[in-house]
Amino acid sequence: MAEMGSKGVTAGKIASNVQKKLTRAQEKVLQKLGKADETKDEQFEQCVQNFNKQLTEGTRLQKDLRTYLASVKAMHEASKKLNECLQEVYEPDWPGRDEANKIAENNDLLWMDYHQKLVDQALLTMDTYLGQFPDIKSRIAKRGRKLVDYDSARHHYESLQTAKKKDEAKIAKPVSLLEKAAPQWCQGKLQAHLVAQTNLLRNQAEEELIKAQKVFEEMNVDLQEELPSLWNSRVGFYVNTFQSIAGLEENFHKEMSKLNQNLNDVLVSLEKQHGSNTFTVKAQPSDNAPAKGNKSPSPPDGSPAATPEIRVNHEPEPAGGSMPGAALPKSPSQPTESPAGSLPSREPSAAEGTFAVAWPSQTAEPGPAQPAEASEVAGGTQPAAGAQEPGETAASEAASSSLPAVVVETFPATVNGTVEGGSGAGRLDLPPGFMFKVHAQHDYTATDTDELQLKAGDVVLVIPFQNPEEQDEGWLMGVKESDWNQHKELEKCRGVFPENFTERVP
Incomplete structure (x- = not known):
């Protein structure tokens, strides 16, 4: 019997819960359709938004703190x-x-102590802080359900109040069938029964309304007090948490610094005893150091890995035969191993100057010979050293009418960027000590103040290093042609750049 009674109670409770869910669902549908009004509390809704934001921030902080602890471990x-x-x-x-x-x-113990203190003073505090959110969240959801119950009871009671007058009118005017079938004394009893039934329903609805209102208001008042207090507590919690983390990390690094210093002292003592077996580590140059030996950049993918052989005065040979009775002088090539801080090596010749033969792209009109200034190609003779300034040119007549005129430039021999036998200044339109031009094939971003910033397509005038010992393999000194033409200030415009990012201009 007890078991059957227990089952009956359980079944009744389940039926009651199902009925409540159906009533709430019906009320929500009516509210969404606009057929029933909904109780609104904007202040409470703002508290709920703050609560959700606070929960999101705390959950993220907890996740990041666990990640930090995993990194420490x-x-x-x-x-x-x-x-x-x-x-x-x-x-x-x-x-x-x-x-x-x-x-x-001690190092191992220090790490263990640091990790444990982070767990005790930060993670456990975080867990306690977030532990209060689930209960409040469930109470907020329950308040929402009780609000729906309150609105449903209120609407039911209001509907009964509205129907009261209609029922009274029906009771006052009985149905004709009852009047005919029942005697006069019975009609009074029927009217009294209907009035009593209507009053009973109205009283039940009123009791349900009062009960639902009481439950809702109790929960609402409690949450109205707790939510703002919880929201304001976040500031102190964040301050305490991050102060604890910062303080623990500061102390950890102080103690770790002492251990590292002690280990360094032990290793210094070991080095002194075995000083003859010292291993030298080359340090990276500072921003003010001109050396580039430890930073030879590589060109982007797809470009040649090695710098092609650099040749001085690299001009194409004439097509269609050779000039009768004359041999065009060729400049000696410069090996890639030669430092860019000095001028290219020269082959011994009878003349002090080096000839550079430039073939025009179109056939030039032959001009009158100027023996006092021009070098003779056919005879292999040239003017005496110092007879011509650099940059002067002279046109010689072609030995054959089928060949175009040849423009010959003479450059006096130079040593360390100065003109031998001359005034020591370079050509007026080129920087002093100019050697050759290169064309940037790739962009290069300068990493030091003494480097050139290059863009693909820039033309650079290569000049020697002031101190040849400062030059490193794979690096050249120069000034961008655009900067030189605009400013003519070598000290401000020159810089070093990687040779393998450029290509020699023929």
Whole structure:
């Protein structure tokens, strides 16, 4: 019997819950359709929005803090393995072995202590802070359901109140069938029964309304007090959490710095005892250092890996035969191993100057010979050293009418960027010590203040280094042609650049 009674209670409770869900669903549908009004509380809705935002921020902070702790643990493992490696390679007869082992043990303990304090003072506090959100969230949801129950009870009671007058009118005017079938005394009892039934329904609806209103208002008042308080507490929580993390990290690094200093002292002592076996590590040059030996950039993919052989005065040979009785002088080529800080090596010749033969793209009109200024190609003679200034040109007559005129430029021999036998200044339209031009094939971003910023297509005038010892393999000194033509200030415009990013201009 007890079991059957228990089952009956359970079934009745389930039926009651189902009925409540159906009533709430019906009320929500009527509210969405606009056939029933909904109780609104804008202040409470704002508190709910703040609560959801606070929950989102706290959940993210908890996730990031766990990630941070996982990183600390990973660093602990990496540091531990590194110290174990040091203990293995540290030979027993080396001084400071015991001190190094002790430092490794303290290092391990320091990492463990740091991780544990982060868990105790940050993670557990975070868990406690977020632990209050699920209960409040469920209460907010329950308040929403009780609000629907309150609105439903209110609408039901209002509908009964509206129908009261209609029922009274029906009761006052009985149906004709009842009047004919029932005697006069019975009609009064029927009217009294209908009035009593209507009053009973109205009283039940009123009781349900009062009960639903009471439950809703109790929950609403509690949440109206708790939600703003919880929202305002976030500032103090964030401050305490990050202060704890910052303080723990500061102390950890201070203690770790002491251990690292002690380990450094042990290794310095070891180095002094074995000073003859010192391993030299080349440091990277500072921004003010001109050396580029440790930073030879590579050109972008698809470009040649090696710099092609650089040739001085690289001009094409004439097509269609050779000039009778004359041999066109060719400049010696410069090997890639030659430093760019000095001028290219020269083959010994009877003349002091080097000839550069430039063939025009179109047939030039032959001009009158100027023996006082021009070099003779046919006879292999040239003017005496210092007879011509650099940049002067002269046209010689072609030995054959089928060949175009040849323009010959003479450059006096130079040593370390100065003209031998001359005034020491370069051509007026070129910087002093000008050697040759190069064409940038790729963009290059300068990493030091003494480097040139190159864009593909820039033309650079190559000049020698002031101090040849400062030049590193694969680097050239120069000035962009556009900067030189605009400013004529070599000190402000010149800089070094990687040779393999450029190509020699023929």
